Amino acid sequence: MAQAKKECGGVPALGWWLMAVGTVRLAFTWSCFFGSATYPQANEITCAVSDVHGRTVGVWTLLSCTLCFLCAFNLGSRPIYAATFLSLVYAYGHFVVEYLVFHTVRAANLAGLGFFAVTAMVWMLLQWNTYAPRADANKQA
Template sequence: MKALGLWLMLVGSLRLASVWFGFFNIRSLRRGVYSKSQVTEVHGRTFGIWTLLTCTLCYLCAFNLENKTLYLVTFLSFVYAFFHFLTEYLIYGTTTVRNLSAVCFFAGTSIIWMLLQWNSHQPQGTLKAE
């Protein structure tokens, strides 16, 4: 498995832990992500479902790096998460720079790595007959 695939599996696993917090440990979600706002159980479950979807994308993409559509959707999930948390910090003030730093590390690293690897996961040895 390629290094990017292993990275996506790691990030997917970390996201899976966040799913647990969204559904079953709302206090940890509040403390670890949205520490400057009130987080209801509905917000927690919504966060959990959104994170479960992005976790699924990470795992699927890790095993199918050559699938351009899946690669793009997974890449965009990182872009959306990055900008979501950036606006939560800069505009809405619901999170702290400490909480934002973890998101920036994982989403930022993933965005840059996926951009650098954009065309490198194409099937090899396919020649077109002319």
């Protein structure tokens, strides 16, 4: 059934959006490894972010980027769909906590990340069972 959807209309709009989110996450991964964009306010307050922490966040973000691309091309896979959705929740939740509790993330950075993450989360919730194979379709085949 997922194959039939691909042949008729290509990648659905949600898949394109997840590829866009994955691309943004890939850019963020780059900044974690080669820049200091992960926690820009950390040096302005008493706690400093070590290079190893930045690289750890980079690897974590690379994993979530991979999930976005996997899900974009496999929207009918419930485990991949759920894992991608949860990666968005966990990542954005992490940055919300960093903003509210530890004050290591700026509001502008949180809003930028939120634009992609929250849009994807809401869209994925709205289409939660849209792409999953139906039991009736499997019985007819």
